[in-house]
Every structure is written in C-alpha cells, then in structure tokens.
Amino acid sequence: MHIRIPKGWELPERLATPEDVFLNRRTFLAGSGSIAAVSALPGAAFAAPQDADPTADLYPAQRNAKYQIQRQLTPESVASRYNNFYEFGSHKKIHEAAQALPIRPWEVAIDGEVEKPFKISIDDLIRKMTLEERLYRHRCVEAWSMTVPWSGFPMKDLVELAKPLAKAKYVRMETFKNPEIARGQRASWYPWPYVEGLTIEEATNELAFMVTGAYGKPMAKQFGAPMRLAVPWKYGFKHIKSIVRFTFTDERPKSFWEIVQGKEYGFWANVNPEVDHPRWSQATERVLGTTIRVPTLKYNGYGDFVAQLYTGMEGERTTWM
Ligand SMILES: Nc1nc2c(c(=O)[nH]1)N[C@H]1C(S)=C(S)[C@@H](COP(=O)(O)O)O[C@H]1N2
Numbered sequence: 001m002h003i004r005i006p007k008g009w010e011l012p013e014r015l016a017t018p019e020d021v022f023l024n025r026r027t028f029l030a031g032s033g034s035i036a037a038v039s040a041l042p043g044a045a046f047a048a049p050q051d052a053d054p055t056a057d058l059y060p061a062q063r064n065a066k067y068q069i070q071r072q073l074t075p076e077s078v079a080s081r082y083n084n085f086y087e088f089g090s091h092k093k094i095h096e097a098a099q100a101l102p103i104r105p106w107e108v109a110i111d112g113e114v115e116k117p118f119k120i121s122i123d124d125l126i127r128k129m130t131l132e133e134r135l136y137r138h139r140c141v142e143a144w145s146m147t148v149p150w151s152g153f154p155m156k157d158l159v160e161l162a163k164p165l166a167k168a169k170y171v172r173m174e175t176f177k178n179p180e181i182a183r184g185q186r187a188s189w190y191p192w193p194y195v196e197g198l199t200i201e202e203a204t205n206e207l208a209f210m211v212t213g214a215y216g217k218p219m220a221k222q223f224g225a226p227m228r229l230a231v232p233w234k235y236g237f238k239h240i241k242s243i244v245r246f247t248f249t250d251e252r253p254k255s256f257w258e259i260v261q262g263k264e265y266g267f268w269a270n271v272n273p274e275v276d277h278p279r280w281s282q283a284t285e286r287v288l289g290t291t292i293r294v295p296t297l298k299y300n301g302y303g304d305f306v307a308q309l310y311t312g313m314e315g316e317r318t319t320w321m
C-alpha cells in the first residue's frame, strides 16, 4: 500500500482548530474573546428565526476521526461569506440573498430506476440517518480552497434507502427551481435547475457525504441548506446544493456546468494539479482566510480512498475537468 508522507506545509491534525473552539456552545454564548466567539457571530446574524430547524437537536454530531484534513479549519465567518451559489448571483457575496430561500417544508424526491419511487420530507430523511461530523477539504475549480466541519450522513445510506435497480448506473441530482426567490434563476442563459451526477460507485464510496450541517449546527442557507453534497476528491462544482431530487438512471447525466461550458467542465471533475483549466493553472490553491497558496494534491489528497474507482479509465480523462 502507498503510504503518504506529509509534506512540510501539511499541518498535523492537532494544529487544526480544536473541537471546542466551535463546538462548545458555552464558548459561543459567553461571547468570550476567542476566535470562536468572533466567527460564530455572522452565523447567528444570518439565522432567520421563522424557520427554526426541527432537526437542530441532532447537532453537534459526533466527529468521525477517520477523516483527517491536515490543514487549519476555515473560520466560519470566512466560509459563510464567500460562496458559490449561482441561483443567488454569479459572485461570492450571496449570503444575504440566500436567506430568502424557504427550507421548510422541504421534500426530496427519489425516482428513476428504483424499486419504488417516493418522496420524503427532509426531516424524516435526516431522522432515518445517523449524523456524524467530518472535517473535509474543499477545492474549487477556481483555485481556492477551504476546510469545513460538515455534518451529515454517508450518501451510501441514501442509496440504500432508494433501493436502485441493477440497471441504474448513475445518480442525477437536482437543485430547487424558484426564480421568484432565487434571482439568479431569472438569467435565462443558464440551464436551470442546477444538476450534477455521480456514478453509483462514486455515490457509494465512503467519502461521498450528504451534508445537512456545518460548524456544529444545521447548515446556513448559503452552504446549500437543507442538504448538499460533499465529494471532496472532486472540484467544488460537483458539490450540488439545496437538493430536491435524486434520479437513478442508466444514462450519464449532463451537469449544469457541462451544459454551460463543456470544454472546461466535464463529468468527472477529479482534482488534478497536473491538468490546468484552459484559462488558469490548477497547480496551487489559495487557502481561504489566509494569504498563502499551497500545492494542490491529486484527488485533493483523497487518492487512498478513491483512486481505484478510476483504474483502467485513463482514456476517459477522469482527472481533468
Ligand atoms: N445549486 C448549486 N450548487 C452549487 C453551486 C451553485 O452555484 N449552485 N456552486 C458550486 C461551486 S462552484 C462550489 S465551489 C461550491 C461552493 O460551496 P460553498 O459556497 O459552501 O463554499 O458549491 C457548489 N454547488
């Protein structure tokens, strides 16, 4: 087995912000001078009391220590104010606009090649699952990165619940469509709703994670509440937000960015520092909340988990966009 030797710029796990910095509610409430108290403030300011989350009691979820980041966590105040969510605008400052999204009631449809299609409310779905917290790196195709404590459940558990038929080879996921609230969806040159897809093998890989929370509480709307995807070995645009539908299919889905600009954004989108974007280098990444750039790792450093998914597929160029 390949044993990865951490490079000098990779911080040991113990240097990541300790759990109690953002998980200790007393630290939040006391408003002490710690980083946590400061970074907790924006989240509190964004919380819209009218949609109190019926699953809030499930957070903070128990951290799964298997997933190590070897980076510092990105402060919540930074990650929650620098977002890609084109439904609310094609720039990074969408956190206020995103608060208009109603996230309850919220239904998720499971359909296509499954034993029996069904709809389930997000709260029923979350309560069927066991939530855990994972620290994951996130690498946007725009060459910035962050490291976030997500909470949620393995996508594998959702696939099991869906009971796909043998002929289902892919999962197609779809974001809500509501141009009255999401002004970005009035831009008719984009193929709304946002769509993404994975193979069943990818969706059932242990790393594929359905995210419902961040920073020890239900996730803020700008992160893609009430449920988004995290596939940390792939570029950020695969991490589809505010999902309303999972369709199991034998046809490879065409994703939003693939339709918009297929020469630049393809289906696989596995992180690879050796293959540049047609318009910029992917060799390094800007770490959000800092002034440093670090080298980008193949599969974003998650090769031990996922590289075997792509053996024998070299002709498919799985590791460029
Ligand atoms: N529905 C939807 N999902 C989306 C996007 C989007 O515009 N719409 N942007 C993607 C991109 S490019 C990235 S980098 C991440 C950003 O997640 P963040 O805002 O939590 O950092 O969301 C992804 N998921």
Ligand SMILES: [Mo]
Residues within 6 Å of the ligand: 084, 139, 140, 141, 142, 235, 236, 237
């Ligand atoms: Mo991105």
